[in-house]
Every structure is written in structure tokens, then in C-alpha cells.
Amino acid sequence: MDLSRFPRRRYTQGFTPLEHLPNFTKALAATCPDGAGPNVWIKRDDMLGLTPGGNKTRKLEFLVADALAQGADTLITCGAPQSNHCRATLSAAVKEGMKCRFVIEERVPNSYKVDASGNNFLFRLLGVEAITVVPAGTNMLAAMQQVAGEVAGLGRKGYIVPGGGSNAMGGLGYVACAQELQQQFFDQGVQIDKIVVGSGSSGTHGGLLAGFLGNHIHIPLIGIGVSRDPADQNPLVHKEAQAVCDLLGLGITVSADAVVSHGNWWRPKYSVPNAAMVEAVQMLARTEAILLDPVYTGKIMAGLIGLARQGHLKPDENVLFIHTGGAPSLHAYEAEVLGLVDMPA
Ligand SMILES: Cc1ncc(COP(=O)(O)O)c(C=O)c1O
Incomplete structure (x- = not known):
């Protein structure tokens, strides 16, 4: 193959x-x-x-190459409050000189804490540009498209990485x-x-x-x-x-x-x-x-x-x-x- x-x-x-x-x-x-x-x-x-x-690193090798081929400068993705996928996507964005925004779904109510440790701490350390928190059951694609619209309004180009990079x-x-x-x-x-x-x-x-x-x-x-x-x-x-x-x-x-x-x-x-x-x-x-x-x-x-x-x-x-x-x-x-x-x- x-x-x-x-x-x-x-x-x-x-x-x-x-x-x-x-x-x-x-x-x-x-x-x-x-x-x-x-x-x-x-x-x-x-x-x-x-x-x-x-595991997200392997998926992002192909997804980020696609984003760059499309002229994107901002990665937009989604996940849970302790999402490894969001952290890995942000990490790829940093490496590529891109910006990164997340939509975080509170699958367990009130589980998002802005000052939480773990991946959430890394979101802040690696410099996520913006996080939108939404309740469980939100249409995540629509929420990410909205973020892409906001990014476009700034004269930039977003690329939506699907949940889990899957x-x-x-x-x-x-x-x-x-x-x-x-x-x-x-x-x-x-x-x-x-x-x-x-x-x-x-x-x-x-x-x-x-x-x-x-x-x-x-x-x-x-x-x-x-x-x-x-x-x-x-x-x-x-x-x-x-x-x-x-x-x-x-x-x-x-x-x-x-x-x-x-x-x-x-x-x-x-x-x-x-x-x-x-x-x-x-x-x-x-x-x-x-x-x-x-x-x-x-x-x-x-x-x-x-x-x-x-x-x-x-x-x-x-x-x-x-x-x-x-x-x-x-x-x-x-x-x-x-x-x-x-x-x-
Ligand atoms: C550490 C870890 N293992 C396994 C999985 C599941 O992999 P997949 O989403 O590709 O099914 C994830 C998904 O976020 C993960 O972060």
C-alpha cells in the first residue's frame, strides 16, 4: 500500500x-x-x-499537511475538558507556526475548570488562542464552523480537525x-x-x-x-x-x-x-x-x-x-x- x-x-x-x-x-x-x-x-x-x-500525533501528520496544503493558518478542533486530542492539535499548531482554537464539550456537567491541571494546564502553557465551552450534546461541527467564521472575520483561514482526528x-x-x-x-x-x-x-x-x-x-x-x-x-x-x-x-x-x-x-x-x-x-x-x-x-x-x-x-x-x-x-x-x-x- x-x-x-x-x-x-x-x-x-x-x-x-x-x-x-x-x-x-x-x-x-x-x-x-x-x-x-x-x-x-x-x-x-x-x-x-x-x-x-x-495516538493523535499519527493522525495529525496527515491532517495538518492537508490544512497547510489548503492555506490554513488556524487549527480548530473539539474535545472533552481533558482532551489529549486538543492538546496534541495545539502542539502541532505551535510547531507549524499556526494558531489553535478549541470547542470544549462538558460531557460531564461542570467538568471544565479554567485552572484545572493535566491537559488543561498544557492548553494554557502551549498558548491556545481561544476556548469555547459548550454543554453535552451540542452539535460540535456546527460549533467549530462558527469558530471558523470568527477566524475568517479576522482575515484568517481556519481548518477544522474533526473530534479525535478521526x-x-x-x-x-x-x-x-x-x-x-x-x-x-x-x-x-x-x-x-x-x-x-x-x-x-x-x-x-x-x-x-x-x-x-x-x-x-x-x-x-x-x-x-x-x-x-x-x-x-x-x-x-x-x-x-x-x-x-x-x-x-x-x-x-x-x-x-x-x-x-x-x-x-x-x-x-x-x-x-x-x-x-x-x-x-x-x-x-x-x-x-x-x-x-x-x-x-x-x-x-x-x-x-x-x-x-x-x-x-x-x-x-x-x-x-x-x-x-x-x-x-x-x-x-x-x-x-x-x-x-x-x-x-
Ligand atoms: C490516550 C488516548 N487513547 C485512546 C484514544 C481513543 O482513540 P480514538 O479516538 O482514535 O478511538 C484517545 C482519544 O482521544 C486517547 O486520547
Whole structure:
């Protein structure tokens, strides 16, 4: 598959590491039936470029190249109050000498605090130009179009980056990741049996799926929903994977069965902590010194741990966890991840 015909900015030098997690594997096995669990590997996309990495960097390489090709000088995007995507988009704007504005959706009422820590602090440090806060359920595209109108009124040109950077163009970033993984499996002599990936706005899961189909990689992808159960999540991933395949002109029809995800671990609500997330964040920090985040990767890793304990990930399997980043929001949830606050299972 030839990605070279799509304009792309480069925010990362080389590949992100593909590593085995021996200590975590051992700790997980001790909590699985018969003391045996899968062999866990990690793809360190938390170490991608921009401040400080995470899955959005891959999508933004293509989206920002498109914005620049269209003559835009301002990136406009949207997200939740602790949005990694907004922070990464702002970071790309800074690097490109562009301005950046956000529309922040208060998915949990009153959750936006102007002086909050975590990503919100980074919004201010990196110099966001303007933030518009709207209530849950607002039409985010219309809200971003309004901001684009305000920017145009100043004689400038805005470019709307969709929520999570998840459209066909953004999904190309995870097609590139599929190709990178294929090369690393070959170079490192690693055979992976299953891959666990977060599934939210779906550019990561859908883009990887398109990349796997296009490159004939037959490793099952297991999505862990961060805000939806499979009945709602799978159609989004399917639509994204198909859109990416179409943009690439692959002539592939993505079958519905190719999309697999699990719910459970995101509850009680998107971004609201639960005990399984706390266990996962502490376990990876204390066995491998790798940071997860409370909103996404902590819950995604809790899904991997849960699937291993339930026997869906078997003791003889090599399972790869895609670390999609997000560590800055740890600082907005310090008491929770230290286990100092009561919360649901
Ligand atoms: C750290 C992190 N992991 C996973 C996801 C989910 O990825 P996607 O939105 O591509 O489904 C996000 C989305 O914001 C994220 O910030």
C-alpha cells in the first residue's frame, strides 16, 4: 500500500518501540486462573512526537499537511475538558507556526475548570488562542464552523480537525502504524497473536483495521471501548475503516465481523474513574515504570487484564497492547489513581 501520495508532516523520528513487558506479564499471570496469563507486549505510541506523544500525533501528520496544503493558518478542533486530542492539535499548531482554537464539550456537567491541571494546564502553557465551552450534546461541527467564521472575520483561514482526528485522512496515521508494526514484527522476529487497542472516536482502531486488511496482516484486533458498548462502537469503527480503505482506493469491503470490541471497562461513564482502571494504572507503573492515563489507556489496559483473567487471552498467546498515550491527564486525577478515593468497580 502506497501512502507516499498523501501529503504528510513528520512529528516523530523513526519507529516507536515495540517492547516485551516481562514484569507486567509475570504480575498479570499471578492474578489469572492457574497462575498463567498471556505474554504481554507494548507498542509505545505514547512516545510519538508532539507534546508529549500519543495516538493523535499519527493522525495529525496527515491532517495538518492537508490544512497547510489548503492555506490554513488556524487549527480548530473539539474535545472533552481533558482532551489529549486538543492538546496534541495545539502542539502541532505551535510547531507549524499556526494558531489553535478549541470547542470544549462538558460531557460531564461542570467538568471544565479554567485552572484545572493535566491537559488543561498544557492548553494554557502551549498558548491556545481561544476556548469555547459548550454543554453535552451540542452539535460540535456546527460549533467549530462558527469558530471558523470568527477566524475568517479576522482575515484568517481556519481548518477544522474533526473530534479525535478521526476521519479518513486522520485514519491514514494508523495505516502507517500497521506498516510500521509489520516491519517491526519482521525485524524483531516477534509473532503477535492478538492486539488490544482503544476504541473511541475510532480513528485508531478503524485506521489499524484498514491498514491490516490492506497489508494482509491477519492478527485479530480487539477494541476496548472507552465510551460505548459494542452495539454503538462497532458501527463507528466499521465506517472509519471503510472510509480509510476507500480513500486508499483499496477496493475492499470491510466485513462487519472484522470489527470486534468490548464494553464494560469504560463504565460508569466516559472519563469517570473506576477501580479496574486504578489497578491497571498502578500495575503498569509499578512493574514497568510506564504511565497510563485515567480516561483512556488505564481503562483499555483494564480491559486487557480482564480479558486475560476471563481466559479470552490465553497463556500461550503473545498479546500486544497499543499504548495510545494520555499521561498528562494523570495530574488531573492524582488522588483517584493513588487509590485515595472510593469508586465503582
Ligand atoms: C490516550 C488516548 N487513547 C485512546 C484514544 C481513543 O482513540 P480514538 O479516538 O482514535 O478511538 C484517545 C482519544 O482521544 C486517547 O486520547
